[in-house]
Amino acid sequence: MTPSFPQFEQPRLGEPYLLTPGPLTTSYAVKEAMLRDWGSWDDDFRGMTHELRTGLLALLGEGAEDFDCVPMQGSGSFSVEAMLASFIPPEGKALVLANGAYGQRSALTLRYLGREHVVLDKGDYLPPRGDEVASILADDPAITHVVAIHCETSSGILNPVEEVSEAVYAAGRKLLVDSMSAFGAIELKPSEIRYEAMVSSANKCIEGVPGFGFIIARKDELESAKGNSHSLSLDVHAQWAHMVKTGQWRFTPPTHVVAAFIEALKAHSAEGGVSGRGARYTNNRDVVVAGMRELGFETLLDNRWLSPIIVTFFCPADENFAFDQFYNLMKEKGFIIYPGKLTVVDSFRVGCIGQMDGNVMRQVVIAAKESLDEMGVSSATPPLQALEERAKLAA
Template identity: 75%
Template sequence: MDTAKTTFPDPKMGEPFLLTPGPLTTALSVKEAMLRDWGSWDGDFRAMTKSLCDQLLALAGDVQGDYACVPMQGSGSFAVESMIGTLVPREAKALVLANGAYGLRAAETLRVMGRAVSVIDKGDYLPPCGDEVARALDADPAITHVVAIHCETSSGILNPIPEIAEAVRSRGRKLLIDSMSAFGAIDLDVTRIPCDAIVSSANKCIEGVPGFGFVIARMDALEAAKGNAHSLSLDAHAQWAAMVKTGQWRFTPPTHVVAAFLEALRLHAAEGGVAGRGARYARNRDVMVAGMRGLGFETLLRDRWLSPIIVTFFTPAHPNFAFPRFYDLMKAKGFIIYPGKLTVVDSFRIGCIGRMDETIMRRVVAAAKESLAEMGVDDATPPAAALAERNRLAD
């Protein structure tokens, strides 16, 4: 894709860039797609839903028709709960791989449902590896399912899904992947990465708007899941069965969001699909991280674990630095950043995804430099203790 020919929002137009892991900055044409009303029962909208599902299955690499796409109303967490609650039977036991808030949330979701759960918690700095998963599965034959986070956005870490998937497959267990913030930009091909299901959301790397998530699940797993769900409205099996029979969503769908998502899928394909989208995000990350380090900021993670989705930075040690003030100054310059979501160190996050390119990321760095000057911060170096702790845990 020639990025020079791609239209990105103009920061002078008054709409701030969302440097978050979603909702994110969207293209004008995605916004414009929501200007028409649709009847949820109408044949035209049923065709839109089918097109949406077909395109998502193609992105997942399902060339044999072994999988089904089940869109689910609500936020990404609704879709994660739908996947887990439908595909993990009530008598089963799940192993959750956690290295941040979203893995811990998946474990809490299972507990609320009354499912048996164990957790491998790696903290904020490191990914779970295939060998650790293999040992845990060998030690506990009661575990039937493994839940893994593709990109843990509380830290920005990209987890090694292929080696985790192989460890799970080789031991005859079932893998459920929360690819909420990675699907569409990081390769996740079900022909090479065996899994029972993937879950993601409209307002992430496809660059749509919030309103629904989607579960891409093996059809045999869905067929076996009838009656598993703890919830009426979050029952992915029932949603799938209704769509097969009628082509409609069981409950009122977010019609405008679906229309916007189809336009977002068109732009995704025009950019070169997963490879093209991921390459732009990686350039965004590299330009932004280099610039922020040039100002003295340091990343929470070592370079080898940095995802192209979002990057976590340590809060500077300088006594004049206060994140709320920094946030307000960045917002005034047209950039909405994200607070930290860690318990062990003070941090903040800057997203790399959305309708932005490396030119925009250079403006982000310039805005950060100006904001530091306005705060009277001449050194953005993090506390020595925080760096020492990172180095101790990450090595």
């Protein structure tokens, strides 16, 4: 039986739906929460900061008492850099598990930080596996930390962080998780998956707006992070210690964004928390994948690895297909899709998160069909090379 979810209204003033992994389409209530100004040092705003931190910790479930939440101004990448710099000491060494742009960005961040690191590069979309991690750690005792991407939105792959975690802690090392595009819709319970810290952002699965990220870390790791950071503004320990002492952010907080996030957290809870939000996103994915496949499109990934966050589709081989034209036609119909990031074959991506349900996703499929017809594309079948690339993953 198809799950039943609330009906979502068309964004006001003719705004298109954002079929991206964030920023995403937000609710009217979230937008309206930003219409009031807040004093950053006022007790009311301190209460909002406390509500934000405790609300996020509650999403961890059992074991949350061992963690604390540290919001950090800026985009998600600011918080990723803050996490890496604060929890990997200058004398540490990291193993970065990369299968797309965001694993590579973590490696680039570590180069900027001057932290020693090695990269397990799985290409555009193959998942890192636990046995590979175990082998690398056995061969290199200098590695102190492993950095894993929960959902790599370059391809839409949901990486197997549980088996990675098992390999990391069996080898006596520590795991840091970039759950930027997954936290809030995919469980990351510390009672089931061991990690020292994870990072995400306001404008992802909680359905807030851009302006801050957050690091959720074990309290003992936060204590031991003192003095590690290269940066005044991105020092997680300093931000945490100041918040514990005063209830305030060290520097000017994104007050309107925090107000919007509080509203988004309320809606998240009302929807059923992580499981409820994840169920809607999963249904969104299933609807759009089934519909696009009926049109002849092929997904990059086998069903086993498809995340409920974003899906990569191969571009059709038909000579009349041009992505830029397809993009503009979809936008005219009310949907902003995402360009692909694969290096070998042409692709595009369709996000499944934000204020959308299965009814909206069915409209996405109709818009795709109409766009193909307008372009004179008779078949959405991808080129042979694309199918050969997918076969590598299946192998």
